[in-house]
Every structure is written in structure tokens, then in C-alpha cells.
Amino acid sequence: MTAPAQTTLRGSAVAALLAADLDEKCRLTTAAGEAWFARTLGLSAPGDPRLPQRPGRPVKPDLVSPRLVPKRSVHTLEGRIAMIHALAHIELNAIDLALDIVARFCGQPVPRSFFDGWMTVAMEEAKHFGLLSKRLRDLGSHYGAMPAHDGLWQAVEVTAHDLAARLAIVPLILEARGLDVTPSLLAKLGEAGDSETAAILEIIYNDEKKHVAIGAKWFRFLCARQRVDPAQRFQELVRACFRGDVKPPFNDRARAEAGLTPTFYRSLSPLSS
Known part of the structure; x- marks a missing residue:
């Protein structure tokens, strides 16, 4: 079923969040971003739909403990499929995390360009999910064919109260981790001769740099407004809101x-001196 047309960015973001059909979720996300950048949407209105506690999802994949997620070696076809499936799951969650930031915090006193940034993120995450889903199909699989874990959405629940906390945990911890691990993964894919998957990861890696930059920009903005040191505030929020x-x-x-x-982040590492 197609979601009803929305007249506000918040309503459009919630409609995309609610979509359980993932093609429809990506379509609604892209349409919301295009309408926002065309300046045909207001920001919010009293009649906007309420934020869901959880995003819309298909029946599969099964959500399990991270210990039960399939092993991901790039040196076998099965291992590469497992890896791509895990990455697709991350990108799906990233769509909803970006949409949730837009919808949940639309009442915050921030410039309009804040929402420009996060709709850019949402649209690019939808693009990433589409690329990875197609790659799974090319390899004879599909998203939902393997179990996945639910750890990423927990970041929404623990940071729902505070925009600064959300920015600290989602772009500056979770997404920044992608900057750490992707280069070695690209090298392994090159060794395995999987240039098609590597090309997708190059796109994701370059976009992730922008997403972390958007998070850092607005985290620093909030800290400057509150006249607090951004690095110190980041460390306080991570210790309070991040379990790992x-x-x-x-x-x-x-x-x-x-x-x-x-x-x-250096002082937060268990191996820091």
C-alpha cells in the first residue's frame, strides 16, 4: 500500500520510517528529500503522524544476537554474501536513523540547513541499501535471506532525549566506525577479485566521510551554542549513552x-595510555 502524500518534512520522514516494504521505504525517503530540497514541504504541522517506536520492517530477516550472525569472510562466495547482507542491514538501519533524527528533532532551534544535511544522509543511505540489495541478487541471494542483529536501532532508544547525544552516538561513533574498517575490507575484496562489491564500498566510504562531517558540524554547533568544549562533551555523552x-x-x-x-575519541579507547 502506498503511503498518503505528506505536506511536511516531518510527516514525510515518518511515512518513510513506517514503510515495511523496503523498496517503498527507499522510494519515500528519496521523494521526501527531493521535495524538501525543492522547498515544497513545510517543516512540521500539528497533524503530522506520530513517530513510531520502531521502523517498518519486512518479516525477514530474523533478528538475533550478534553472536548468531553468520561469519563474514570475503574469500568465499558464501562469506561475501554474508558480509554484503550485514552491510545492507547496516545501511537499512542508517536510513531509519537519519529519518528519525529529522522527524524527532524537527522542533529544535536549528537552522534549516540542519535538515538539508540529514535528508542528504537519508537519501544516500537509501542509495547504499539499493546498491547492496542489487549486489545480493546478482550473487543469487537477497536481503532477508540471513539473520541480522538489532543493535543499531538501540542507539535511537538511548538518545531519544537529546540531539547532542544522538549526534555523538550515531554519526560520530557508529558511522565513524565505517571509516576505520572499510579500507581493509576494500583491500581484501581486491585480493578476492570482487571488483563489483569493492566499487559499491568505495561509494559508501566516500559518502560516509560526508555523513560524519555533517554530524561533527552540528555537534560542534550545539556545543558552541552551549559554550562547552566539544571533545569533552562528546566523551561525556559516549560514556553515558554507548554500551560498547x-x-x-x-x-x-x-x-x-x-x-x-x-x-x-582517543581517551575513550580501552587501549589508550
């Missing part, structure tokens, strides 16, 4: 290019 470790190795160069310098 901030693990090396770090891609310091890519992180710094995105505005996330080592003063933010």
Missing part, C-alpha cells in the same frame, strides 16, 4: 577530514 568500547584501529586521517580529531 570505542575500539582501535582508527582511521585518524579520514576522521580528521570529517572534523573528528583524535582529541574526541
Whole structure:
């Protein structure tokens, strides 16, 4: 069923969040972004639909403990499919995380360009999910064919109260991790001769730099408005809201290019001196 047309960015973001059909989710996300950039949508209105507690999802994949997710070696076809499936799951969650930032925090006193940035992120995550889904089909599989875990959506629940916390955890912890691990993954795909998957990961990697930069820009904006040190505030929020470790190795160069310098994250690593 096609979602009813929305007249606000918040309503359009919620409609995309609610979509359980993933082709429709991607279509609605892209349409919302295009309408927003065409300036045909208002920001919000009293009649906007309410934010869902969870995003719309198909019946599959089954959500399991991270320990039960299939192993992901790039050196076998089965391992590459498992890896691509895991990446597709991350990108699907990233669509909804970006949409949730837009819809949940539309009442915040931030410039309109804040929403420009996050709709750019949402549209690019939808593009990434589409590329990875097509690659799975090319390899004889599909998204939903393997179990996945639900850890990423937990970031929504623990940061729902605070935009600064959301920015610290989603782009500056979760998405920044992609900058750390993707270069070695690209090297392994090159060794395995999988240039098609590597080309998709190159696109994702370059877009992720922009996404981390958008997060860093607006996190610094909020800290400047509150007159607090951004690195210190980042560390406080991560300790309060992030359950895992901030693990090396770090891609310091890519992180710094995105505005996330080592003063933010080095002291959070369990291996820091």
C-alpha cells in the first residue's frame, strides 16, 4: 500500500520510517528529500503522524544476537554474501536513523540547513541499501535471506532525549566506525577479485566521510551554542549513552577530514595510555 502524500518534512520522514516494504521505504525517503530540497514541504504541522517506536520492517530477516550472525569472510562466495547482507542491514538501519533524527528533532532551534544535511544522509543511505540489495541478487541471494542483529536501532532508544547525544552516538561513533574498517575490507575484496562489491564500498566510504562531517558540524554547533568544549562533551555523552568500547584501529586521517580529531575519541579507547 502506498503511503498518503505528506505536506511536511516531518510527516514525510515518518511515512518513510513506517514503510515495511523496503523498496517503498527507499522510494519515500528519496521523494521526501527531493521535495524538501525543492522547498515544497513545510517543516512540521500539528497533524503530522506520530513517530513510531520502531521502523517498518519486512518479516525477514530474523533478528538475533550478534553472536548468531553468520561469519563474514570475503574469500568465499558464501562469506561475501554474508558480509554484503550485514552491510545492507547496516545501511537499512542508517536510513531509519537519519529519518528519525529529522522527524524527532524537527522542533529544535536549528537552522534549516540542519535538515538539508540529514535528508542528504537519508537519501544516500537509501542509495547504499539499493546498491547492496542489487549486489545480493546478482550473487543469487537477497536481503532477508540471513539473520541480522538489532543493535543499531538501540542507539535511537538511548538518545531519544537529546540531539547532542544522538549526534555523538550515531554519526560520530557508529558511522565513524565505517571509516576505520572499510579500507581493509576494500583491500581484501581486491585480493578476492570482487571488483563489483569493492566499487559499491568505495561509494559508501566516500559518502560516509560526508555523513560524519555533517554530524561533527552540528555537534560542534550545539556545543558552541552551549559554550562547552566539544571533545569533552562528546566523551561525556559516549560514556553515558554507548554500551560498547570505542575500539582501535582508527582511521585518524579520514576522521580528521570529517572534523573528528583524535582529541574526541582517543581517551575513550580501552587501549589508550
